[in-house]
Amino acid sequence: MKKNQAAKYSLLKPNIKSLSPVSDLMPLPVYRLHEIRDLTPTSYIMRFDRNNMEFKAGQHITLGLPGNNQLREYSIYSTEHDPYLEVLIKEVEKGMVSKSLHKCRLGDFLSVDGPFGFFTLDENNLGKKNLFIGTGTGIAPFHSMAGSYPALDYSILHGVRTTDETYESSFYPTERYISCTSRDDKGKFKGRVTDYIRKNPVGSETIVYLCGNVEMIYEVYDILVSQHFPVDQIKTEVYF
Amino acid sequence: MVKKVAFKTLGCRLNQFETDALATDFYNAGYKIVPFTEKADAYIINTCTVTNTSDHKSKYTISQAIRRNAGSVVVVTGCMVNNQKELLEQRGDITYVVENNRKSSLFSLVDAHFKGEILHPSDLKQSLFDFTVAEKGFHTRSMIKIQDGCNNFCTYCIVPMVRGRASSRPVEDVLQNIRQVVSFGYKEVVLTGVNISRYEYQDTGFEDLIEKILELEGDFRVRISSIEPEGFGDKFIKLFAHPKMCPHLHLCLQSGSDRVLMQMRRQYNLHQYLNLIEGFRSNYPDFNFTTDIIVGFPGETDEDFNQTCKVVKEVGFSHVHTFKYSVRKGTRAERMPGHLPEKIKHERSQIIRDIAEENKLHYRQSLVGKQQTVLIEKVQKGFARGYGEHYVPVKISGEMPKNTFNTVTIKGLSDESDPQLIGQKTSKSAS
Ligand SMILES: Cc1cc2nc3c(=O)[nH]c(=O)nc-3n(C[C@H](O)[C@H](O)[C@H](O)COP(=O)(O)OP(=O)(O)OC[C@H]3O[C@@H](n4cnc5c(N)ncnc54)[C@H](O)[C@@H]3O)c2cc1C
Ligand code: SF4
Numbered sequence: 001m002k003k004n005q006a007a008k009y010s011l012l013k014p015n016i017k018s019l020s021p022v023s024d025l026m027p028l029p030v031y032r033l034h035e036i037r038d039l040t041p042t043s044y045i046m047r048f049d050r051n052n053m054e055f056k057a058g059q060h061i062t063l064g065l066p067g068n069n070q071l072r073e074y075s076i077y078s079t080e081h082d083p084y085l086e087v088l089i090k091e092v093e094k095g096m097v098s099k100s101l102h103k104c105r106l107g108d109f110l111s112v113d114g115p116f117g118f119f120t121l122d123e124n125n126l127g128k129k130n131l132f133i134g135t136g137t138g139i140a141p142f143h144s145m146a147g148s149y150p151a152l153d154y155s156i157l158h159g160v161r162t163t164d165e166t167y168e169s170s171f172y173p174t175e176r177y178i179s180c181t182s183r184d185d186k187g188k189f190k191g192r193v194t195d196y197i198r199k200n201p202v203g204s205e206t207i208v209y210l211c212g213n214v215e216m217i218y219e220v221y222d223i224l225v226s227q228h229f230p231v232d233q234i235k236t237e238v239y240f
Numbered sequence: 241m242v243k244k245v246a247f248k249t250l251g252c253r254l255n256q257f258e259t260d261a262l263a264t265d266f267y268n269a270g271y272k273i274v275p276f277t278e279k280a281d282a283y284i285i286n287t288c289t290v291t292n293t294s295d296h297k298s299k300y301t302i303s304q305a306i307r308r309n310a311g312s313v314v315v316v317t318g319c320m321v322n323n324q325k326e327l328l329e330q331r332g333d334i335t336y337v338v339e340n341n342r343k344s345s346l347f348s349l350v351d352a353h354f355k356g357e358i359l360h361p362s363d364l365k366q367s368l369f370d371f372t373v374a375e376k377g378f379h380t381r382s383m384i385k386i387q388d389g390c391n392n393f394c395t396y397c398i399v400p401m402v403r404g405r406a407s408s409r410p411v412e413d414v415l416q417n418i419r420q421v422v423s424f425g426y427k428e429v430v431l432t433g434v435n436i437s438r439y440e441y442q443d444t445g446f447e448d449l450i451e452k453i454l455e456l457e458g459d460f461r462v463r464i465s466s467i468e469p470e471g472f473g474d475k476f477i478k479l480f481a482h483p484k485m486c487p488h489l490h491l492c493l494q495s496g497s498d499r500v501l502m503q504m505r506r507q508y509n510l511h512q513y514l515n516l517i518e519g520f521r522s523n524y525p526d527f528n529f530t531t532d533i534i535v536g537f538p539g540e541t542d543e544d545f546n547q548t549c550k551v552v553k554e555v556g557f558s559h560v561h562t563f564k565y566s567v568r569k570g571t572r573a574e575r576m577p578g579h580l581p582e583k584i585k586h587e588r589s590q591i592i593r594d595i596a597e598e599n600k601l602h603y604r605q606s607l608v609g610k611q612q613t614v615l616i617e618k619v620q621k622g623f624a625r626g627y628g629e630h631y632v633p634v635k636i637s638g639e640m641p642k643n644t645f646n647t648v649t650i651k652g653l654s655d656e657s658d659p660q661l662i663g664q665k666t667s668k669s670a671s
Binding site: 069073116118214217218221231232234236238240 | 502
């Protein structure tokens with residue numbers, strides 16, 4: 001008897017194709033892809049509908065292909081004022097989503113959820129000096145912050161292997177952008193962001209934002225602590 | 241014939257709150273609530289999926305119910321449904337599978353069933369907060385759901401996926417709910433939700449909400465259930481000076497290592513956490529902290545773990561809910577390198593448990609000679625039992641009316657395996 005009931009009910013189950021790990025029960029909204037801008041052979045910017053999404057610079061979305069329950073977080077690269085959404089993605093070796101998104105074609109639909117996250121500028125500190133430290137695509141939230149708040153007083157330390165990976169750095173005023181290159185000497189600083197901080201201690205009035213891989217974040221954090229920098233003024237966004 | 245219904249709750253306080261509310265719906269409609277171990281016409285299982293163990297327990301409980309009374313209605317609801325709905329439906333032996341957002345209407349489904357009407361769970365109204373006030377007979381304290389869901393996405397956690405996005409209950413609904421339970425005679429309200437410190441309804445934040453609750457009239461006290469160390473500031477600490485606030489927080493730490501906290505994508509670092517503890521303890525030296533710790537998170541080194549042990553000792557958490565990290569499908573941590581063998585997790589968990597036992601004893605001893613205001617929950621075999629404001633169990637010799645506040649002096653600890661504070665009455669019952 002109960003088996004029959006269950007069978008009857010399963011006929012009524014909604015037939016949802018786009019499953020997300022967020023919930024097997026809620027299909028996510030889909031956003032149309034308008035542009036893919038290749039920055040290097042393995043890193044690219046995707047532009048898609050904004051669909052009136054309200055977000056704060058620094059927040060991220062989760063993104064994936066409709067019908068596939070693999071979603072990944074990507075910081076919003078575009079600004080709070082742009083009519084579209086953009087993300088900056090680097091293909092990860094053996095990566096499932098970062099590679100498959102790169103194969104999308106214009107007009108395709110993407111599953112998007114969000115915005116999420118608390119890695120945002122503190123309204124009370126907007127007038128203060130900000131130091132943004134990011135490795136690789138970890139520059140994405142800073143692009144959004146800098147573009148959304150043109151009057152912001154900031155410097156960016158961008159850790160990359162070579163200057164090819166400095167991703168649209170002409171967007172930032174030259175004096176605000178410092179590339180730290182570990183594998184060539186064409187950057188403004190030869191070495192890692194950690195080397196830069198060791199040589200150039202951070203002033204205690206600064207608000208520091210760290211974004212990228214956990215090793216870099218942890219190391220910078222340690223260096224700042226050793227420089228007696230107030231840890232309450234450090235915000236972190238760990239990518240992996 | 242009166243229909244019998246039995247409930248089983250797994251997991252968190254929020255689930256417990258929701259079960260109590262459901263049981264009240266059935267009770268009010270004339271159903272008889274029976275223990276889960278008895279034969280019933282309907283078994284309602286409110287599941288949890290937060291760890292592998294919760295999954296196993298949930299599945300085991302479902303099987304128990306099915307075996308107990310062939311032909312009974314078996315309803316499965318809760319977080320496991322949101323995580324594994326299809327699997328549960330495919331089993332074929334569960335009568336109804338109800339998602340979290342339809343849980344509050346579960347009574348109408350079962351009641352219709354017994355009246356010969358067949359509803360489908362998807363016909364039920366969706367609501368996160370439309371729960372009936374729990375019948376007073378079930379507990380002395382009433383849980384008040386102020387919030388549901390979470391947007392934090394800690395890398396190990398499945399809750400945002402099964403409970404959905406953060407959503408706060410309207411202020412007036414919360415206040416009305418409290419007025420109602422206080423008028424029913426409840427003496428303690430426990431604010432509960434998934435991530436309550438992120439409460440935000442229009443312009444009212446978490447601290448503002450508490451302030452409004454404290455302004456309500458009536459003889460009751462306010463307890464905060466499990467809370468994340470984020471989203472509040474000094475104002476929150478100051479609120480505990482109010483006589484209605486209970487000086488206890490279950491303040492989730494998860495790890496004492498900053499590196500692990502970062503990989504968990506927690507929203508605080510150790511320094512901030514310890515600052516908070518210090519902020520409370522400098523104002524309220526006896527403040528009771530309990531916490532959650534996850535051991536064996538991917539990549540957790542001996543050094544990370546030792547750091548956690550050190551913090552657990554230093555803070556002196558009087559209770560630690562220790563979880564061995566377990567993979568939840570679809571979470572970021574699932575894809576992280578460095579997953580640890582079960583043996584290491586087991587050993588680490590035992591070490592934390594041992595420290596926590598010592599802490600507990602130490603904290604309880606520190607209350608000897610001090611006063612506690614005990615809300616009596618049980619009177620049995622010549623002893624009254626209840627919890628003091630610090631959320632430590634107290635045993636008092638003699639008869640005392642249930643559900644009354646009593647000020648007692650703590651004379652010592654009982655020699656039970658879980659030592660209780662021994663209280664001696666110092667004044668007349670406060671209510
Ligand atoms: C809040 C947040 C924001 C993020 N924003 C961005 C962003 O703006 N741009 C961006 O490119 N990425 C960003 N990421 C990382 C992104 O979410 C994915 O982790 C990344 O694209 C890899 O996904 P995948 O499916 O291709 O790889 P997976 O199939 O998930 O992983 C494959 C292997 O690569 C490892 N791995 C995972 N991520 C990385 C990584 N980033 N670098 C190196 N190894 C990795 C995994 O441990 C695994 O072994 C962000 C992550 C978070 C948490
Ligand atoms: S705060 Fe983190 S651990 Fe708590 S429910 Fe949200 S995601 Fe899970």
